[in-house]
Amino acid sequence: MNRRAFLAFLALALLAACGPKGSYQNVGPEELYRALESGALVVDVRTPAEYAAGHVPGAVNLPVEEVARWADTLPKDKPVYLYCRSGNRSRQAAEYLKRKGYTNLYNVEGGVLAIERAGFPLVR
Numbered sequence: 001m002n003r004r005a006f007l008a009f010l011a012l013a014l015l016a017a018c019g020p021k022g023s024y025q026n027v028g029p030e031e032l033y034r035a036l037e038s039g040a041l042v043v044d045v046r047t048p049a050e051y052a053a054g055h056v057p058g059a060v061n062l063p064v065e066e067v068a069r070w071a072d073t074l075p076k077d078k079p080v081y082l083y084c085r086s087g088n089r090s091r092q093a094a095e096y097l098k099r100k101g102y103t104n105l106y107n108v109e110g111g112v113l114a115i116e117r118a119g120f121p122l123v124r
Helices: 003-018 029-037 048-053 064-073 088-099 111-118
Strands: 025-027 041-044 080-083 105-108
Touching (some): 029 041, 029 105, 080 088, 080 111, 088 105, 105 111
Parallel strands (some): 025 105, 041 080, 080 105
16 A cells, blocks of 8 residues: 555544444445445445456446545435445445435445355456
């Protein structure tokens, strides 16, 4: 992790520690793939290289290190599902977005690791 990414990660961790907890729902891969069918927005918060290596069909790549830049571009009137490799970075993004007024947030617990274990397809 480069210095800029580390500082962004640290800032997000501090924001998460200072804000309210329980402001989003944790979901599993099954609910994520059901939500895809209903048109939910799915955000992959990993790096572009991780995204290119395999991502959820229809997901957009918005790296967590840049969350302050893209946070206000997401719709507030539809569900937003966030995932990463293991669920840690997406949880941090969910905490940040909740403080920005988002109320329809879902964090995919276990991230891509859980998605692959459950046998769901990724775009490669």
